[in-house]
Amino acid sequence: MTEKYQTYTLADFIQDDAFIQWAKSPDAAGDAFWEQIAALYPHQKDVITQARQTVLNLAELSRPAFDEDEAGLIWAQISGQMDDAPVSEPVFRLGWLRYAAAAVVVLLTAWGIRHWYREPQTLYAQRTEQLENLHEEINETGKEKTVQLPDGSRVTLAQGSRMSFFESMDGSKREVYLAGEAFFDVKRNPSKPFFVYAGELTTRVLGTSFTVRSFEKENVASVQVRTGSVSVEARAPRKTQSVVLAPNQQVSFFRKEERLSMGLVKAPQPVIAQADLARFTFNNAPVSTIFDSLGKAYGIEIVYDKEAVAACRLTSSVQEESLFEILGVICEAIEADYQVTGAKIRISDPHCN
The missing domain is CATH 1.20.120 (Four Helix Bundle (Hemerythrin (Met), subunit A))
Structure with a gap:
């Protein structure tokens, strides 16, 4: 060849x-x-x-x-x-x-x-046609398709997506080529890093779960992390950029501008067991304690002025509300606002009686 x-x-x-x-x-x-x-x-x-x-x-x-x-x-x-x-x-x-x-x-x-200016689908074809011993999965079922990789990792392939991987993953690294969207639940193996090549994005992990989206007709490609940490690199004609993502963080690559933007996923999920989160009960607790507990539960930094909330105390419990619903209730109680800035949440203007 x-x-x-x-x-x-x-x-x-x-x-x-x-x-x-x-x-x-x-x-x-x-x-x-x-x-x-x-x-x-x-x-x-x-x-x-x-x-x-x-x-x-x-x-x-x-x-x-x-x-x-x-x-x-x-x-x-x-x-x-x-x-x-x-x-x-x-x-x-x-x-x-x-x-x-x-x-x-x-x-x-x-x-x-x-x-x-090749579209991502074409990039996929160009990369895979050079390689031998690849197995390809194409999802045209109209629903999600679950695929188990040779190393034991599981992939949920979205409708209209395709991916290729080596029939054997016995080498020094595990590699998957993606066109479209897929959720990866990667079996941990520190000696064999796991790579996903999707358009301009290269995602590298050891063992974690994350979603990659890179459709050919969309200007934005993205990676969202569910658990663990993920390294993402975007290579474009004029520059190369890279970031490391933690749980509930995402990065978007804007193809026309060749720009990476890092932030939080739309619906953050707890990094602790849901049952443990459901036991969060606060009885006349300092608001600072509540913010710190939520930050640890979701793996997200919540930034606030400790002096400004020093007098704020609340009685509350967590049921099945989302993180942003919980923050909305707390901020309403202390007459504050919250804003997502990059990968952080900032609390501003609290007023405690």
Whole structure:
């Protein structure tokens, strides 16, 4: 499968879908694959480096907002890379350069700008077509579909989604490729990290439960954490960003802006047993104690002014109310407001009689 890259020219690389995707949005799997190619064919190392930069320049040239001077500068960089590209037989250099230049023109005119901004579904196809021994699950049942992975992890695949994974997970890491939405309940194995590749997002865990959503027609991709901690990396043409999420936290990646935004999930769930939460009863307790207890129960930092609530006391109990319903009742009692700011909850303007 890799033999074709032995004789690839720069023009071949910049027309190869798998190479284009890796050049624009590199990930761990792509890095490993192209490092292997460079190791197998050392004479291609410089060509790969220059082809990657050419792809990035073309992507920059094809973005909507650029002026003529900027376009000219980028085109000059592309031309310079073609001039400097190593060739096996110098006697054919002139013809090769003409071919490369023609290939670039074809790329921009025939495929157009959209070719350089691949949709997540296409990213999924490009990644998986390079790999062997993959098993694919497609959910077209009209309802959620539960899939058990070779390592014992369980995945709930949403309608209209698909995922691929290796038939055996005996390697140093466990990898899943996703297009769409799925909830993962990952079996803990510290020696084998678990990776989910979904569009521009790479999610890495050891053992936890979380949801990944990355549909091709949606501008926003997201990861929501139910239990444990999760590392999420977003790789886009112009920058790479990463965050670490705790329970009840989520991160959204806005594709057009290439921006990550971190916050709380819409309906936080307790990180302790629901039965333990139901036993929360406060009898004339300081409000500060209630806030601290709720924060620990949900794994969320609740920020408040301790001096401002020093005189506030409440009698209350927790039944089946949601966190925000509980906070609403408390804030109404002490005439305060609460606001979600990023991954924290802030209490403001309390008034205690």
